[in-house]
Amino acid sequence: MSTATPSPRSPVPTPPDDLHEWVSFEDPDEQRTWVFDASYLRSNYMCIYGCGCKGILDEPAPELQQGCCSHGAHFVDDDDIANLGRHAERLTPEHWQFHEKGHSRTGSKKGKTKKEEGKKEEWKKGEGKKGKRNKGYLADGEPEADGSPVTTTRVVDDACIFLNRVGFEGGVGCALHIAAVEAGERPMDWKPSVCWQVPLRLEHSTDESGHVTSRLREWKRRDWGEGGTDFGWWCTEEPDAFVGSEPLYVSARDEIIELVGEHVYRAMVLQLERPDWVPLPHPAVRRSTP
DSSP: OOOOOOOOOOOOOOTTOOOEEEEEESSSSSEEEEEHHHHTTTTTOOOOOOTTTTOSSSSOOOOGOTTTSSSSBBBSSSSHHHHHHHHHHHHHHHTTTTTHHHTOOOOOOOTTHHHHHHHGGGGTOOOGGGGGGGGEEEEEEEOTTTTTOOOOEEEEETTEEEEEEETOOOOSSSSSHHHHHHHOOOOGGOHHHHHHHHHHHEEEOOOOOEEEEEEEEHHHHGGGGGGGGGGOOOOGGGGGGGOSOOHHHHHTTHHHHHHHHHHHHHHHHHHHHHHHHOOOOOOOHHHHHH
16 A cells, blocks of 8 residues: 655646637638637627726726717728718718718818819719718728728717717717617618627638638727727726626627628537537636636
8 A cells, every 4th residue: 555645736727817718610611710709709798888888098988978989980991981871871960969060071181182072972872982082971090001091980079970979869879870770770780890890800811721710709909909008998808898688699690690691600609509518708707706
């Protein structure tokens, strides 16, 4: 019989603060691997705009009810701009606090030509940037690193022109969202793409053989660029926003399908709903648990 003294167990290492669990699978129809942040998508994260959201200014400011709208929204392409134009035309002064300014045709005129001035109707035909300078709700953003032009929604009184402020009779919040709900339509169909995607982020990378890897994850501070580090508060880091009644992959079903397609969404759900499997809790939830 051995009399050796058993060695003490090694201490359990402290997990990284931002530890997530992921699931991945191959796309059946193309050379692509899908990767999903299970910790985030299975969490009960929800947008808490108007219910304690502290905004994205340098200091928390829930009383302003600006949410993510303190800056102009960046557009992904001409179709995104044209889609906003079609829906902005449907807004009335009852929906939109800055309706008059939005139709003042005093947006940024940098680079505007006489030819463009004579083509105001092209906007309504979906011809993108040809008519954008005539719209009072658009502005020129800082050019990309390669010099490519950037278009954003105009900022009025220190926030997006489409943001109705506290005290407006038509309701505080995004005028596009308010009007879409009243029309019985999806707000995401009215808004710039970035506005309905945040805080989801889909990113792609391609290897040397041309195989694509697509990752769906939470939108982090770094995804805002350099200014993200200065936010006084960011929702996906705080337990305040993890209060939904259902998991995010259910509550954000429409948004996720728009990003990845319905067949990929269904395949993802099969993995997220595997019996007897629960992914690591989201870091914001873990930090708040005693």
